[in-house]
Amino acid sequence: MRDVQDHWFRQAKREGYRSRAAFKLTEIDDKKKVLSKGDRVLDCGAAPGSWCQVAARRVGPRGSVVGVDLKSIDSSGLPPNVTLLEADLREIELESIGGTMFDVVLSDMAPDTTGDHFGDHHRSIRLCNELLDRAHIWLRPGGNLVMKVFEGEAYRDLLDRAGSMFSKAKGFKPVASRGESVEMFVICAGQLSAAERDQDGGGPTEAEQIAPPRPKPGPGWSS
Numbered sequence: 295m296r297d298v299q300d301h302w303f304r305q306a307k308r309e310g311y312r313s314r315a316a317f318k319l320t321e322i323d324d325k326k327k328v329l330s331k332g333d334r335v336l337d338c339g340a341a342p343g344s345w346c347q348v349a350a351r352r353v354g355p356r357g358s359v360v361g362v363d364l365k366s367i368d369s370s371g372l373p374p375n376v377t378l379l380e381a382d383l384r385e386i387e388l389e390s391i392g393g394t395m396f397d398v399v400l401s402d403m404a405p406d407t408t409g410d411h412f413g414d415h416h417r418s419i420r421l422c423n424e425l426l427d428r429a430h431i432w433l434r435p436g437g438n439l440v441m442k443v444f445e446g447e448a449y450r451d452l453l454d455r456a457g458s459m460f461s462k463a464k465g466f467k468p469v470a471s472r473g474e475s476v477e478m479f480v481i482c483a484g485q486l487s488a489a490e491r492d493q494d495g496g497g498p499t500e501a502e503q504i505a506p507p508r509p510k511p512g513p514g515w516s517s
C-alpha cells in the first residue's frame with residue numbers, strides 16, 4: 295500500500311501538483327465529466343490546493359475556482375482564476391464567496407482522522423450532510439456536486455439523500471484512492487430544482503429563474 299501511495303506522491307511532484315489528490319479529481323472528471331469550460335467552481339476543503347489546480351485548468355480562463363479551507367492555502371503559483379478563502383465551510387455565506395451560485399461544488403473535505411473508524415465515518419458523513427444542506431444555496435439547479443466520504447454504515451443513507459436531490463448520484467472510487475480503503479466519492483449530477491423536488495408544485499425560486507438548469511448528465515454517466 296505504501297508503494298502505491300509513494301507512486302502517486304512522486305507523480306504529483308513530477309507534474310507540479312501540490313498533492314496526489316490531484317489524480318483523484320482528474321480521474322473523476324475524465325470518467326464522469328463534472329467540469330466544463332467556463333464553469334464557476336466551489337472547492338470545499340481545498341488545502342493544499344491540488345484540486346484547485348486541476349479544476350482551474352479544466353474550466354479554463356473563462357471559468358473560476360473558489361477554494362475554501364480551515365487552513366490557509368499558499369496562493370503562489372496558482373492560476374489567476376483561483377480565489378482562496380480561509381474559513382469553516384459551515385460558517386460562510388454565499389456573499390463571501392462571490393454572491394453568485396456555482397455550476398459545480400467539489401468537496402474533498404475530511405475530518406481529522408483519529409483511527410476510530412466508526413467515529414471518523416460519522417464525522418465524515420456529518421460534513422457531507424452539512425454540504426448537502428447548503429447545496430440549494432450554493433449550487434445552481436442543474437449543477438454538479440462531488441463529495442468525499444469515508445464509507446461505513448450510514449453511507450447508503452447519504453447516497454439515497456443525494457439521489458433525492460440530483461438527477462443522478464453514484465459512488466465512485468478512483469484508482470488513486472485505492473490505497474485509502476474507506477475513502478469513496480459520491481458523484482452527483484444535475485441538482486433538481488425546487489419545483490422538481492416538490493412534486494406538489496411551487497414555482498422556481500428567484501435564483502432558479504436567473505440560473506437556468508443545465509442539460510441532463512452526459513455520456514460519462516453510462517459507466
Ligand SMILES: C[S@@+](CC[C@H](N)C(=O)[O-])C[C@H]1O[C@@H](n2cnc3c(N)ncnc32)[C@H](O)[C@@H]1O
Pocket residue numbers: 312313315316338339340341342343344345346362363364365381382383384402403404405421
Ligand atoms: C484531503 S484534504 C483536501 C486536499 C485537497 N483537495 C487538495 O487537492 O489539495 C481535506 C481538507 O478538508 C479541510 N476541511 C475539513 N473540514 C473543513 C471545514 N469544515 N471547512 C473547510 N475545510 C475543511 C481540512 O482542513 C483539509 O485541508
